[in-house]
Amino acid sequence: MAFAGKWETESQEGYDEFCKLLGIPDDIIEKGRDYKLITEVTQNGNDFSWTQVYPTNAKVTNKFTIGKECDMETIGGKKFKATVSMEGGKLSVTFPNYHHTSEISGGKLIEISKAGSVVLKRTSKKL
Template sequence: MAFNGSYELQSQQNFAPFMRAIGLSDDLIEKGNGKESTSEIVEIGDYFKVTVTMGSQVIVNEFVIGQETEIDSPSGEKIKTIIEREGNYRLVAKIQNITSVVEVTGDQLINTMVIGNIVYQRISKRVS
């Protein structure tokens, strides 16, 4: 239940290089950079529902820990993956050539995504 709650994006690092690396156009990167973003996470046992809202774009992903699932990627593709839990406060997924780690530290939700040598990090603060 460590993930339950609403989070607002506070900062992000390497947004543009990461988005270019996954194939987004400069126009889409410019539109997405700096947008306010909120994440709502519902955690019930091993079931998760994650809703990310950026401007008018809403991405909803539902999954069960350890089971193959199809998620919407930042590029808009549907990608199959398995999300694993490491301890109570960390989720890890390998999505094609991207490693994604989401962890709760205090009142922060930290999402770190790595592709090649590019590390993209989003830090959000719990608001409820």
């Protein structure tokens, strides 16, 4: 149940480069650069509800069960099927354009998204 709770972005590394690679418009990148993304996670065993609230007040919620294929959605509204796995306490899932991992380390939520050699690392504190 380590992921459960409400988290707020503390720092981001590689944000601009990652967003540009995904084709996000410059004005949206600008709005989001210093935005404190809120992530709300509920966890019941292997069942998760993972909600992120973005700068435009857009909200994306993905519900999934570890090891089972599910329907997911990107911030851009693209729907896809994915299976979230957990290894060593780290959640891992492949989105259409990148691979994403989440873990709790030192009481922080650490999210890493990789697209080729481009890496976005987001660190969030618990609220």
